[in-house]
Amino acid sequence: MIETAVALILGHVLGDFVLQTDAMVARKREARVLLLHVAIVTAATWVALGLSPAPWLVALIAVSHLAIDAAKQRWGGPGFRPFALDQAAHVAVIALGAALFPGAWAAGLWAGSAAAAFPPLAGLPEAMALAAGTIVAVWAGGHAVREMMTGVRFAAPPDSLPLGGRLIGRLERLVILMLVLAEEPGAIGFLIAAKSILRFNELAREDDRHVSEYVIIGTLASFAWAIAAGYATRAAVSALAP
Secondary structure: OHHHHHHHHHHHHHHHHHOOOHHHHHOOOOHHHHHHHHHHHHHHHHHHOOOOOOHHHHHHHHHHHHHHHHHHHHHOOOOHHHHHHHHHHHHHHHHHHHHHOOOOOOOOHHHOHHHHHOHHHHHHHHHHHHHHHHHHHHHHHHHHHHHHOOOOOOOOOOOOOOOHHHHHHHHHHHHHHHHHHOOOHHHHHHHHHHHHHHHHHHHHOOOOOHHHHHHHHHHHHHHHHHHHHHHHHHHHHHHHOO
């Protein structure tokens, strides 16, 4: 069951956070764009399951994803709460699907003939858990923090690098994930200290304390998300270990 759940999560986060472009997000109220997104999520999920002959599970993922995303477009909006409710609904469906069809992974290609012909595929579930954890920490974390900061209005200085803040956030969450997986969470404190030092001169030049508050809120939110994702990934990998 855990292997099926991991494959479903990987398919979901791939479709929602890696294969879904900003243009698709902006035009998601259009039926064809929403259907295209659902098709991508469904395809990614089926491939992650090893093209498993589990049509009812794949149909459950497709129909539920369409319904949840359509509901968010109609009744949701900007902010962390709609984002969290949307993702919680998807995770609940994934948990239900894994419980109803626990053997979907075992019936798939990656656990069947391909695994027999290529023994290293036996470790694929752990690799998929690591991949899903990386996407959740780095890409999903960026969306979560951005939605959380929706109500905190602050314009970046004109001399800032385009998308510099997004890249910095992704890199810091990736480093935190690696530290947690390496069982070196104490080193995260050095990362916090290093970022504080690098930001000190910039913040010291500002008369408005909103700048420092904005940076602190965003940094703490980013770090908290990455730490949570890191420990969740460790738990999944441990559960998959033989």
